[in-house]
Each structure stands twice: as structure tokens, then as C-alpha cells.
Amino acid sequence: MGSGLCQSVCMAVLKASIDSSSKDWAALDNAVETTDLTKAFGDRVVVDKLNIRVPKGMVSAFVGPNGAGKSTTLRMLLGLIRTTSGSATILGGSIDNPRSYLPRVGSLIEGPAFYPGLSGWGNLEVLAALGSLQKSRIPKVLELVGLEKRSRDRVARYSLGMKQRLGVAAALLPEPDLLVLDEPANGLDPTGIAAMRVLLRRVADAGTTVLVSSHQLIELQQVADWVIIINLGKLKYQGELAALLEETGSTLVGVDDSKDVDRLAAVLRDAGYQPVAAGAGRLRFRVTHGTPASINRLASEAGLTLTELHSGHSSLEDIYFEMTDGGSIA
Ligand SMILES: Nc1ncnc2c1ncn2[C@@H]1O[C@H](COP(=O)(O)OP(=O)(O)OP(=O)(O)O)[C@@H](O)[C@H]1O
Ligand SMILES: [Mg+2]
Numbered sequence: 001m002g003s004g005l006c007q008s009v010c011m012a013v014l015k016a017s018i019d020s021s022s023k024d025w026a027a028l029d030n031a032v033e034t035t036d037l038t039k040a041f042g043d044r045v046v047v048d049k050l051n052i053r054v055p056k057g058m059v060s061a062f063v064g065p066n067g068a069g070k071s072t073t074l075r076m077l078l079g080l081i082r083t084t085s086g087s088a089t090i091l092g093g094s095i096d097n098p099r100s101y102l103p104r105v106g107s108l109i110e111g112p113a114f115y116p117g118l119s120g121w122g123n124l125e126v127l128a129a130l131g132s133l134q135k136s137r138i139p140k141v142l143e144l145v146g147l148e149k150r151s152r153d154r155v156a157r158y159s160l161g162m163k164q165r166l167g168v169a170a171a172l173l174p175e176p177d178l179l180v181l182d183e184p185a186n187g188l189d190p191t192g193i194a195a196m197r198v199l200l201r202r203v204a205d206a207g208t209t210v211l212v213s214s215h216q217l218i219e220l221q222q223v224a225d226w227v228i229i230i231n232l233g234k235l236k237y238q239g240e241l242a243a244l245l246e247e248t249g250s251t252l253v254g255v256d257d258s259k260d261v262d263r264l265a266a267v268l269r270d271a272g273y274q275p276v277a278a279g280a281g282r283l284r285f286r287v288t289h290g291t292p293a294s295i296n297r298l299a300s301e302a303g304l305t306l307t308e309l310h311s312g313h314s315s316l317e318d319i320y321f322e323m324t325d326g327g328s329i330a
Helices: 003-019 070-077 120-130 135-144 160-172 190-205 241-246 260-270 292-301 316-323
Strands: 030-041 044-050 053-055 059-063 085-090 105-108 178-182 209-214 226-231 234-240 249-255 274-279 282-286 306-313
Touching (some): 030 070, 059 070, 070 085, 070 178, 070 209, 105 160, 120 160, 135 160, 135 190, 226 316, 234 241, 249 260, 249 292, 260 274, 292 306
Antiparallel strands (some): 030 085, 249 282, 274 282
16 A cells, blocks of 8 residues: 555544444543554664554454564553654553553563463462462463363463463453453464454453454454554554444445556545545445446546446455555565
8 A cells, every 4th residue: 555545545544433433432541542653673663653542441453464563562562662752651651651550461472481390370370479469360360261170280281272371361360451462362273263252352341451463353353342453563444343344335446556546545535435445456435325337437537447346345354455455564
């Protein structure tokens, strides 16, 4: 997606998603709110003026292809790396003062590291002792992640999915208000992914805000309330998942040359259509009036030849692909 178009279309996307929301999302408090959050490694900007919000009490999916900047953003929020510029508030505390909020945040950022010779229970006991946390919470978190029956087995005998769940249990030990998980479903089979989804829902229903990253929107679409999509460090979409799903009832048009997408977006916007996403040579917009023939006429009057024109429902996966240019790698 060209950056000029991205700015205009993505702002429209953002606005549309907020406008069409059935719930009053704007009134919800935010567990996380960033303002122009930026990270550069040398002169490479990998998180670029990110303005995102994570509504309290919800499951928020933070998605984008490999290299999009998800882990870097989460690391900044957790005070693991410094920001280059911009600001953020996490549970009311400033990102410049992680100690003000970190005790209320649980996280699983890399694959969890455990003592393989100890049981799941034993590992949590060590963590509780190291972090001066209540041991009495151990049975509760083991039950939450569904490991209570295997808690006395050595971790060396756990499957990958069980280790991931033990990692979430460890993150829940301090009874956090915010749980941050970086790709917790990585490497899990479909059953493991489904179990992780159930677990995230349970945690959110118990009152903890969940921010979870994935490189696949599909993985989280059944559990997320709120969706943040980034690519190449920039925000592509932020809004209620239900609003994004509504946008699947839309029309897709394609032009030969990706440079023409900008012009096509302008023509359609002038005709009262709302562009909702754009990718290389393709543009998706909300159908409010007109017919395929009238859309074709508009384009042709502007000197644009359409190579594609589809009306109807497309999958969430297609929309995600368009927003992320088919999952580009930085
Ligand atoms: N310490 C570092 N030094 C230099 N570049 C880095 C560093 N950490 C990350 N990057 C770069 O920042 C970009 C974003 O990486 P990041 O790990 O945040 O992406 P991601 O969205 O988490 O991707 P994935 O889905 O593969 O986990 C990548 O181009 C990566 O190479
Ligand atoms: Mg990552």
C-alpha cells in the first residue's frame, strides 16, 4: 500500500470503525493508550508514530505480519526496551515510569522458560518466591489454564501447548489487571489454539484486560473484541472486530497499476463511497448505493480501467491480506 493512500484510507478506516460501532467504545476506559509511539533501531524506524488504544476489560488482538513491529511495541509497553519518541499510558502510569504499572501487568513475551525437572506447580512456586507473590494463587491459576490435573507432572513431560498454558499461568500469578501475550499460540496445533482462545476469554471474563498478538487475524477472530492491525510499524486498522466483520459486506475493485489506487479512492470518495481498505492495485469500499455498472462508469469517466469488480462478502482473511499487502516482511 502506498504510504499516501495508507494515511488517507487508514484514517477513513479508523473513523468508519469508530462511527459504526454499536457499543460506545469511545466511552470505555483504556488500559493502554499510545501517542505517536516510535521505535528506531539505528536509522530504521520499525514502530512508526503508533496511536493505539486497548479498551479495558476486553480481549484486544494485536495483529500484523512477521516484522510488522508487534513484539517491539509490546516490549516498549513492558519497559523492556526504550522508546525512541512518543508516549504511552499503561494502566494510568506513564511508559517512562514502568515501575508505576508493571506490578499490575502479567506478560508472556518469549517462549516461557521453565525448570524442566520441576513440576508445573513447582515452577510456579519458584516464580512466586522470586516475585514475592502469593503461593495461594497457584491452584487458581492452574485451574484457569486447565492444567490442574497435570500440575504435579514434570514440565519436561509437558506438550508445547501445556508449556504455553503454564506460561500464561505464570503471567497470571500476580493477579494482573492487564495480561500481555506475544503470540501465545505460536507452534500450537488447532486444538491447542482453540484451548488458548477459551483461556483468553476466561481471563477477560474474570476482569483482566488481555492484549494478545498474532500474525494471523483468523487465529483470534473468534475471541477478540477489539482489533489493532499494523504493518511495517504503522497502524492499518483499529476498531471493534464486529465493525470489521461488517465491512466484509463490501465491494472490491482492482486497477492495473497500483499508482491508480489513489486516484480511484478519490473518485469513489467524491461519489460518496467510503473506502475501507487498500492493497496493491486493489481497493475495498463500503457499498451504500449504486450498482456495479455505475461504479464502472465512474471509474471509466475518470480514465481508469477496472481489472476487477466484485460485490458481496469477502472473508476477513482477504481484508487482512489487503491491509497488510499480503503479509509483507520488513
Ligand atoms: N534489537 C533489534 N535490533 C534491530 N532490529 C530489530 C531489533 N528487534 C527488532 N528489530 C526489527 O524490527 C522489525 C520489527 O520486528 P518485531 O519483532 O517487532 O516484529 P513482529 O511484528 O513481532 O514480527 P513476528 O511476527 O515475526 O514476531 C523487524 O524488521 C526486526 O528485524
Ligand atoms: Mg514478534
